Amino acid sequence: MNLLLLEEADFIAVDRVVLRDRRLVHMQEVHRAAVGDSLRVGRIGGLMGNAQLLRLEAAEAELHVSFDQPPPAKLPLTLLLALPRPKMLRRVLQTVAAMGVPKVVLVNSYRVEKSFWQTPFLEPEAIREQLILGLEQARDTVLPEIIIEKRFKPFVEDRLPAMTEGTLGLVGHPGDYPACPRGLDEPVTLAIGPEGGWIPYEVDLLAKAGLQPVQLGARILRVETAVTALLARLF
Amino acid sequence: MNLLLLEEADFIAVDRVVLRDRRLVHMQEVHRAAVGDSLRVGRIGGLMGNAQLLRLEAAEAELHVSFDQPPPAKLPLTLLLALPRPKMLRRVLQTVAAMGVPKVVLVNSYRVEKSFWQTPFLEPEAIREQLILGLEQARDTVLPEIIIEKRFKPFVEDRLPAMTEGTLGLVGHPGDYPACPRGLDEPVTLAIGPEGGWIPYEVDLLAKAGLQPVQLGARILRVETAVTALLARLF
Numbered sequence: 001m002n003l004l005l006l007e008e009a010d011f012i013a014v015d016r017v018v019l020r021d022r023r024l025v026h027m028q029e030v031h032r033a034a035v036g037d038s039l040r041v042g043r044i045g046g047l048m049g050n051a052q053l054l055r056l057e058a059a060e061a062e063l064h065v066s067f068d069q070p071p072p073a074k075l076p077l078t079l080l081l082a083l084p085r086p087k088m089l090r091r092v093l094q095t096v097a098a099m100g101v102p103k104v105v106l107v108n109s110y111r112v113e114k115s116f117w118q119t120p121f122l123e124p125e126a127i128r129e130q131l132i133l134g135l136e137q138a139r140d141t142v143l144p145e146i147i148i149e150k151r152f153k154p155f156v157e158d159r160l161p162a163m164t165e166g167t168l169g170l171v172g173h174p175g176d177y178p179a180c181p182r183g184l185d186e187p188v189t190l191a192i193g194p195e196g197g198w199i200p201y202e203v204d205l206l207a208k209a210g211l212q213p214v215q216l217g218a219r220i221l222r223v224e225t226a227v228t229a230l231l232a233r234l235f
Numbered sequence: 236m237n238l239l240l241l242e243e244a245d246f247i248a249v250d251r252v253v254l255r256d257r258r259l260v261h262m263q264e265v266h267r268a269a270v271g272d273s274l275r276v277g278r279i280g281g282l283m284g285n286a287q288l289l290r291l292e293a294a295e296a297e298l299h300v301s302f303d304q305p306p307p308a309k310l311p312l313t314l315l316l317a318l319p320r321p322k323m324l325r326r327v328l329q330t331v332a333a334m335g336v337p338k339v340v341l342v343n344s345y346r347v348e349k350s351f352w353q354t355p356f357l358e359p360e361a362i363r364e365q366l367i368l369g370l371e372q373a374r375d376t377v378l379p380e381i382i383i384e385k386r387f388k389p390f391v392e393d394r395l396p397a398m399t400e401g402t403l404g405l406v407g408h409p410g411d412y413p414a415c416p417r418g419l420d421e422p423v424t425l426a427i428g429p430e431g432g433w434i435p436y437e438v439d440l441l442a443k444a445g446l447q448p449v450q451l452g453a454r455i456l457r458v459e460t461a462v463t464a465l466l467a468r469l470f
Contacts, residue, residue: 219307
């Protein structure tokens, strides 16, 4: 936790917060904070700044807060991601939040196991929890938007073309395709497949929606690693 | 597991192997392989090729194997890594093996907790296990070399300059430094710090050994994400 993220409910005055949950435990056990200490804070969806620890008790802490700094810029990216297996989903959500992806579409694919859609990690509160961990890690305050699309074809045919408009559309896909471009400034829509990859029908449909296949070399990376590698290369 | 990696002890003839361990379970439960099926195989440290499943029983499988393809090229890189916490160490070892890093030096740093050096995950067999998982994921056969340096100063002063010679030396470090370069062909020595970063004394000592600080932007990434992002950007 490199940034203490504050929710509206934490505020007891315009410049005062009281914390009682895992953030309190983290201050006590990891930061080993003491009264008078200064900590970096951010307001969810808002500015970042500093807090001074006014009171630290076993069950709660009170901090004086001030905000003066905008969060870091997001990437100009919409990430379309075949739903990963539940354990990987949690890590990927942290990673995309940490790396500054503003919008993620979790989509079905032929090689996504049906059971993955049943995971409790897709509940809004569970998704939010992982995103918060990523924002706390990277020092950002703005939650990415997560869209869930359980049906591939209607999403790709009916809604993806409008999303892709005015962006460079790419599909990460191993094979005899151009290498993924580097260091772009323009907005991108990037699709990353499931373990085992998209099937040819899906690649065709994505291409019709304006997303062209690009590859990262012969090595097959885990989804989380592929997401990080593609974003680091693109921007 | 995208490649079934074979050890010398698996061979019962020049073109025959018998498997009894987790690889057998994986074939049975994940691949749901049947006699006659073809699988991708690799010989640790050697070529890759194909296997045909000759016999599949509850306790063992026999395969006919042939090898005709070299493993993918490694990156021209030596990675110097402050020892991560044990859980992260395991994932980072998988990641570096998957991404094709040929040589990793795990080194001490002021912000590496002393207890991290006591982890059983630093035993040679435990390290090898994680590297194998990374190679199986990415389809490679060549184990990276892992060097353990428990004392920062003697390593950086006495041994690092020779390692760095003829390479571009870089230290990933947040701050007012040049941006990490992109798309290099030349050999690189890259140092990545612990959670919380290198201390200034360490950055100075690394600079004297020929490694110059570069940064990846304002976002603070977990070690595993930073490793992947820096490698994807550099090569």
